[in-house]
Amino acid sequence: MPEHAQSLMSFMNTSESLLVHLRRAEHLKTSVLSCPFIDLSSRQLCDLELLLNRAFYPLEGYLCQEDYESVLANMRLADGMLWPMPVTLDVPRCLAERCEPGTVVGLRDQEGFLLAILHVESVWRPDKRQEALQVFGTDDPAKHPAVRYLYDRVDEWYLGGRVEGLHLPMHYDFPSLWMTPSMAHQQFAQRGWRRVVGFQADTCLHCAHKEMILRASREVGASIFLHPLVGGFQTGKLDPITQVRCYQAFAARFPDNMIALGILPLAARWAGPREALWRALIHKNYGCSHVMLSDCMADPGADGDQALYPRWAGYDLVARHHEEIGIQPVRLKPMVYVENRAQYIPADEVREDMDIREISSQELQRRLEWGLDVPEWFSFPEVVQELRYAFPPRHKQGFTIFLTGFSGAGKSTLAKVLRKKFLEMRDRPVTLLDGDIVRRNLSSELDFSREHREINVRRIGFVASEITKNGGIAICAPIAPFEDSRQYNRELISRYGGYIEVYLSTPLEVCESRDRKGLYAKARKGMITGVTGIDDPYQPPVDPELTVDTSAVSPAEGAQMVLLFLEEQGYIK
Known part of the structure; x- marks a missing residue:
């Protein structure tokens, strides 16, 4: 088939978007008022947009279970068409229980704007381990970040079915x-x-x-x-x-x-x-x-x-x-790049007498964060200028100090000392996110179950990420007993600036002897439950930037340890 004929056929296949006519859209808007709605995540919005505009042709919606299993097994839809990646809509159990084949679900963006209608044809709970093995070739979240994302961020139930689009997601940039x-x-x-x-x-x-x-x-x-x-x-x-x-x-x-x-x-x-x-x-x-x-x-x-x-x-x-x-x-x-020839050549044509110059992505980021030169043979000045805006020198970046440890370990005291030290520097705004303060103002409806503790710590992480993103200093001082939520915060905040985890390793018996709030005494008498270290576990950080035992050092000495680390890493001058 001639090239122009192939191109025309491809255009005819993909030009028919899944967006419905205006009259149909108005009908759908009124007919789904009593139906379930899903506020899509950023990843789900990407999938929906590429379904609607036909970048995911031949898909006409999210994969049903039969197609999903066929794609995992042999990279083909159930009808035999080649398609290597499962494109499904993940939802929590509470929503999956409200859906069955024939259910209509509204799909909204993160502001609640209705974008599309899903006609549910399939509801199932996938085997995530099997999906990980067949799609990524490993089920080990430590080896593959997408496997960790699948396990931690993707909900447990999938919906499949045909989609009718009302609007494409809005883009106000570019x-x-x-x-x-x-x-x-x-x-x-x-x-x-x-x-x-x-x-x-x-x-x-x-x-x-x-x-x-x-x-x-x-x-x-x-x-x-x-x-x-x-x-x-x-x-x-x-x-x-x-x-x-x-x-x-x-x-x-x-x-x-x-x-x-x-x-x-x-x-x-x-x-x-x-x-x-x-x-x-x-x-x-x-x-x-x-x-x-x-x-x-x-x-x-x-x-x-x-x-x-x-x-x-x-x-x-x-x-x-x-x-x-x-x-x-x-x-x-x-x-x-060959220095003695001042030009780029294919890597497989390099000879022993050639002087090769290389800069890895890690080295580039280091140079940006430390304000060092990036040679023009490596990158164009206009590109470097944009990167310097995104990666200012560390002493101009925001950062988060995340203190974790038992109640009574000295987190709040150390946080207050650090806050005063940072305020004296007068080069960045400083915010203290103490565990008790956050509990009263952001998480008053939460209890002390593991689920709610994780939610509370992640809320702290979100606020700290916004402070860091905008060039401020966030000092967080929750107990944060679980490694999963601490790791979540590390990944979130590190996108925008520095993240320094400080483990206050003060022994439990020392913390219990301090017991300013009387928590340990009440827990020992059975008056309260869910006290970390007594009847609830604490998972020590795996690889903190600093470890401070306040039974051996004073608050001022602990603060000095943090300040020295920040100076060594270039975050303060």
């Missing part, structure tokens, strides 16, 4: 870049592009990437569609606005008639070969004839030299199915 598949097809046609090679970026792009992309596009004689992922679960901590501004600066380094830039609201799963095939299908739906694939495509461990999947496994999988899906893979070969 409005011209949020391209649907039909918009991409139209732009390619207007530019006269028949051969288009797509590149889905999920990290910041630098000089080596330009050389890689140019070489790959010349190899197949195609124009370039730069299609960065923005949204959902990511492994990095670069905010979406900075990401897109970096991509704009990067794309400006190419001739206008060679490259197009469009944002893809895809929640990456980091599933290695399966994800490479999934992204190739999405590229095809956007009108690309070719897709660039790296040697470590969608591998969350590759950047740290702990790859989870074989090199080029994603390319090989797409190559095996390229005729069926109608898109050709192109190898994106690694490039290295």
Whole structure:
């Protein structure tokens, strides 16, 4: 089939979005008033948008159980069509119990705006371990961040069924870049592009990437569609606005008639070969004839030299199915900078007499956070300027001090001393989030069950993340007895600035002898229950930045230990 005929067929398949006519939309809005509603998470919003605009063609909604099990087993829908990734709607048990086949559910954004209607056809509780093994190749959350996300953040029940869309999610930033598949097809046609090679970026792009992309596009004689992922679960901590501004600066380094830039609201799963095939299908739906694939495509461990999947496994999988899906893979070969030649060459062409220069992503972030130089051979000045805005020097970043330990360990006292010390510096706003204060003002309705304690600690983490994001200092002083909630806060807050966990390891007998609140005495007499250390467990931190035993040091000495650590790490001068 000629290329233009294939492109036209693809356009006809994907141009029919799942958005209904205005009259149908008005009818649906009134007919679902008494039905259950779901306020979608950011990841779920990404999935819904790509269902509605047909980037997930041939799906017409969330996978039902039969399709889901078929996708896990052989990367195909129940009707045999190739589709490697389960796209399901996860819901809590309380909602699943209200749904059965035939139920209509309203799907809303996080502000409660109705976006779509789900006609439920299937309700089931999946085996998450089996899903992890088949999609990610491991069921160990310590090895794969997406497995941990699946276990900790994805609800226990799935809904499947056909979707009718009322509106696409609204985007107020970079409005011209949020391209649907039909918009991409139209732009390619207007530019006269028949051969288009797509590149889905999920990290910041630098000089080596330009050389890689140019070489790959010349190899197949195609124009370039730069299609960065923005949204959902990511492994990095670069905010979406900075990401897109970096991509704009990067794309400006190419001739206008060679490259197009469009944002893809895809929640990456980091599933290695399966994800490479999934992204190739999405590229095809956007009108690309070719897709660039790296040697470590969608591998969350590759950047740290702990790859989870074989090199080029994603390319090989797409190559095996390229005729069926109608898109050709192109190898994106690694490039290295040769100092004595002042140019980039393919890594497999390096000789022993060549002087190679490299900067890892970790080293780049270190240079940004310490205000060090980033050489122009590595990255374009315009890109570095945007990154410096997102990663200011540490002494200008916000940070969180998270104190944890038994009641009576000295958390509140140490927190008060630190607050005074930080206020004396007068360079950042300081907020104290003491456990008792938060309990009274943010969590007064919660009890002391494990579930409610975790909720309370995560609320503290959310507030601290907002303070950190805006350049302030948050001092948190809850008991926080469970490692899961502390780790959740670490991951959340570290996206925006520093996170320093301080474990007050003061022995229980010392804490009990202090007992200012009388908690331990009441617990020993059986007057109250749920007291950490008596009838409730405390899990010591696995790897805290600092450990302070207040039975051996004074509050002033403990504060000095924290201040010295902050100075060594560059957070204070």
